[in-house]
Amino acid sequence: MLAWTGASTRALARRSGAACAALALLAAGGCAVAGADGDSVARKDELVIGMSPDKPGLGMRTGSTYSGFDVDVAREIAKRLGVPAGKVAFRPVTSATREKMLRAHDVDMVIASYSVTPERKTQVTFAGPYYVAHQDILVRRSDTSIKNVRDLKGKRLCDVPGSVSFPRVTRERGVAAVSVKADTYGECLTKLQSGALDAVSTDDLILAGMAAQSAKDGGAPLRIVNAPISDEPYGVGLARDDVDGCEAVNKAITTMYQDGTAAKLLKQWFGPVGLQVTTTVPQFEGCD
Amino acid sequence: MTAVPQAVQQAAAAPPARREPRGPVRRRGPARLVPRTAAARVRALAALVVVALAVTLAVTWNAVADARHGMRVIGHDAGPQVVATSDLYFQLTDMDAQLANALLIGGSQGLGATRAQALARYEQNHAKAATALLQAAKLADEPSENATAQEVVIALGDYERLAGQALLLDQQFGHTAGPPSQRVLDLYRQASDIMKLDVLPKAYNLTLDNGTLVRHTYEDERAAVRNGVIAVVAAGAVLVVLLLALQVFLTRRFRRVLNPPLALATLVAVALTAFGAVTLSAQSAHLKRAKEDGFDSILSLSRARAIGNSANADQTRYLLDPGRADTYEQVFLSKSQSVLYLKAGNLAAYNDAVQRQRGRTGFLGFLGTEAAQRGIAGQDAALAKVIAAYRTFQADDHRIRGLVEAGRRDEAIRARLGRTAGSSAADFAAYDGSLVKLVQIHRDVFDDAVRDGDGGTRHWEWGLPVAGLLVAALVLLGVRPRLAEYR
Missing domain, CATH: 3.40.190.10 (Periplasmic binding protein-like II)
Known part of the structure; x- marks a missing residue:
């Protein structure tokens, strides 16, 4: 009959289902299964x-x-x-x-x-x-002067308002990079290629996507520094x-x-x- | 008052419909199911009582079985096993921490810790981790979890190979306390990366998966027990109503004041139902206490302990490997923030915020989750001690980094490794000890709830059938003499 022990969870679910059916016959009571969110x-x-x-x-x-x-x-x-x-x-x-x-x-x-x-x-x-992902740095491939975040001192770094990436370098890391404003990271990319700035810093996957896009568009070759400064x-x-x-x-x-x-x-x-x-x-x- | 018996008598006196099946007196609808003779009605009511009794016993038995199963899994089976594996992450991080200590100490004596001590602890952790890993693998109930367990074993083998090479090489070119040679560092980096990227995430995910098993059992069984309470009350109510109906029918039909055995049966049925409902509600509460105030908190604080220990090791690595100091400082911050979260962009700002933090609200992270929980005896005071000790540990960290930045690395290493109060190692040990005490409070809650849960359903396996037989016997005793009058 009904076991006191050794029943698997699935068997128990079936049993409580049976109990619910018996209950419904007796008292038409509701038998909602708690914790089973239909929206999952x-x-x-x-x-x-x-x-x-x-x-x-x-x-x-x-x-x-x-x-x-x-x-x-x-x-x-x-x-x-x-x-x-x-x-x-x-x-x-x-x-x-x-x-x-x-x-x-x-x-x-x-x-x-x-x-x-x-x-x-x-x-x-x-x-x-x-x-x-990690916040990292993207530079022109020809630029070998930037090896880690400290090397951004005095460099022109893309600064997108609303993004935490620029303040993370300057305020949090205390590296005195020079702000070059851009509305989007797409604009950062254009400016990096044209030489209007020296580096873009944000999540490495976003930088890699930008570099790949740039390679596809035939822009100047770019390089990811591989110097992570955060975990994302x-x-x-x-x-x-x-x-x-x-x-x-x-x-x-x-x-x-x-x-x-x-x-x-x-x-x-x-x-x-x-x-x-x-x-x-x-x-x-x-x-x- | 008299209308019903008269109607019954008339119905009983009417010619049986069977004789004239097509006659106009043929009753329609549910009325057809009502037996026509008084004896048949008594028998039918008594039969219904027995059916209702059987249903009440079955749903009670079922719900008690659910409660017991839930308590067994959470309190005796998977629950304690999962708790045992939750230390796996701690032991693994501590292996890497001790490896870093051994490499940093080198041949130096008199720092409070020696290389040999660090290596002995490394071995202890290794043995414990192997046991916990085996346990975790046994708990794995899905192919992907088994694969994860296997990957942890393989990655740990890789780690140990590199750790062994680093230690051997380091010993060959002995050095005093401070960063070892570059070749040793390279090997250590490889080993530490395997631990960080391969071993630890999988070990952590494995213990998360193990916890899932307990959560599912808990939710299923607690829902089943709560539905069980409703079912027991409903079935019990139907049983009592039927017993009362039988009582009323018999007393009126046979012009008695009371049928004592039936009255007693009704009382037993009421008691059975009430006791069943109360016991099951209590079981549901015990399950909840064991799971939410015990199990969940133990796991969550074990994670806090493991991640804190790993952050502590990042402090060592920061001193060990200047080339990666920035990275180790950043991971120290993010691990610290997962233990006690206060918004801060860099470590100095975080330390500042931690030193200013007072009271038990306003922060998130593992300790924030713990602080949100209230009403457990002793928890308040224990948590306050944990937070105070954590504050001291963070203050030490700030001092050590200040020394390094001022070019006083040797002093920093002494401040890190010394045994005396005020050294980071001693203060971290104090913090860790306070956390272990807080965990113990939740372990006690867990043990209490499991004990109460086990006690609450003791004797039901024979108590329930006995109560059932008693009600059935009393009904028989109440009905038989009346039926005999018809023979």
């Missing part, structure tokens, strides 16, 4: 994924199609969650809208060079990180408390590294520009 990305048949539209090499929209490392990672995760490619839609997000769109369920997850921070963790649940764990943003979804995404990321997919994608997108990528699975944040 672990159980969705289709996914809307928030994506950067303007980061070459990571998430770049051309017409209605997206391409980049983040896009491929998003497709792999969706596939491993059992959602076919045809059921995955991308929607552009910015750093100002990410949390809001997750909360409003406008997007099911955000994969958009989204760094996990303790403050953000109070608003959204993060699976992953799927990669730990790129997480998969999920609606707050979607613990089941977080665990499912973590499992997808784990298998993506185990079967070599992650290494292949990293080499494909960032290998050609000489960025030293890490091809082992990052340390996860944990889901609760």
Whole structure:
């Protein structure tokens, strides 16, 4: 009959289901399974994924199609969650809208060079990180004078208002670089090529994407210094408390590294520009 | 009052429908199911009572089984095993920390720690890590987790090979306290990178996966127990109503004041239901306490301890490897911030913020999560001690970095490794000790909740059937003499 011990969880779920059925017959009582959030990305048949539209090499929209490392990672995760490619839609997000769109369920997850921070963790649940990027420096290949962040002293460094990258070098690291303002990192790239500035500093994956873009466009050859000055764990943003979804995404990321997919994608997108990528699975944040 | 028995009598007196199946008196709908003779009705009601009793016993049995299963997994089985593996990360980081210590100390004596001591601790950690890793691998219940466990073993082998080479080479070209030769440093960097990028993330993810198993059991069983309470109350209520209906029918039909055995059966049924519901609610609370105030906090603080220890090792590495000092300083900051988060762009600003931090709110990180938890005896005072000790450790760090920047590296190394109070090693040990005490408070909560949970369902496996048999016997005792009147 009913065992006191040794029952598997699945058998127990069946048994409590049977108890619910008996209860429904007796008292028409509700038998909602607590903790089973119907909205979890672990159980969705289709996914809307928030994506950067303007980061070459990571998430770049051309017409209605997206391409980049983040896009491929998003497709792999969706596939491993059992959602076919045809059921995955991308929607552009910015750093100002990410949390809001997750909360409003406008997007099911955000994969958009989204760094996990303790403050953000109070608003959204993060699976992953799927990669730990580092703030690094991009220079013209002909420039050999910059080997680490301290060498930026007196150099003209791109300063994008609203971005933390410039103050991280000047204020936090105390390196007296000269500010050259630009509205976007695209403009930084143009100015670096034209010689209007000496260096661009931001996440290495973004720099690698820019360098690859530049090589494709036939611009001056660029070089990533490979002198990391911060850890930027790129997480998969999920609606707050979607613990089941977080665990499912973590499992997808784990298998993506185990079967070599992650290494292949990293080499494909960032290998050609000489960025030293890490091809082992990052340390996860944990889901609760 | 008299309307019902009359109607019943009339119904009983009416010619059985069976004789004229197509007649106009044929009853329609559910009324067809009501037996026509009084004896048949007593039998039917009694049968319904027995069915309701069986359902009540079954749902109670089920819910108690759920509660026991949940308690067994969390309190005796996977729970303690996961807690045992949570130290894996600590032991691994400490292996690398001791390797860095050994290389930094070199042949120097009288620093408070010697190379031999560091290496002995390295070996101890290695043995413990191997045990925890085996345990974690046993808990792995999915192919991807098994693969992770296997990868940790392989990567740890690579680490040890490089660590061995670095130590051997370092010994051949002995040096006093301070950075070793470049060739040794290169080997150490390779080893440390494997630990940082390969071994530690996977070991950490593995213990996270193990925790998932406990979370699933907890959520399933706690939901099952709470649904069980509703089911027990509902089934028990139906049982009591049926017993009362039988009582009313018998007393009216046979013009008695009370059927004592049935009344007693009703009382037993009420008691059974109430006791079942109360016990199960208590079990649900014990499960919650064991999981949320015990297990979760133990794991979370174990992680804080491991990451803090790793940050402490980054302080050593900062002294050991000047070429990578910037990187080690940056990871020291980010690890410190995951332990106790205060917004700060650089280490100096962070130290400033930590020194100014008072009270138990206004910060995040592992200790922030702990601070948000309230109502556990002794936790308040223990947490205050942890934070005070952490503040001292961070102040030491600030001093050490100041000495290095002022070109006084030897003093910095003494401030790092010395045994006396005021040295960073001693202050870190004090911080770590205070954290272990805080963990112990949660371990006690966990043990208490598990003990209460185990005690709460003791004797149910025979108590429940006995209560069931008692109710059934009383019903039989109440009904049989009445039915005998019809023979």
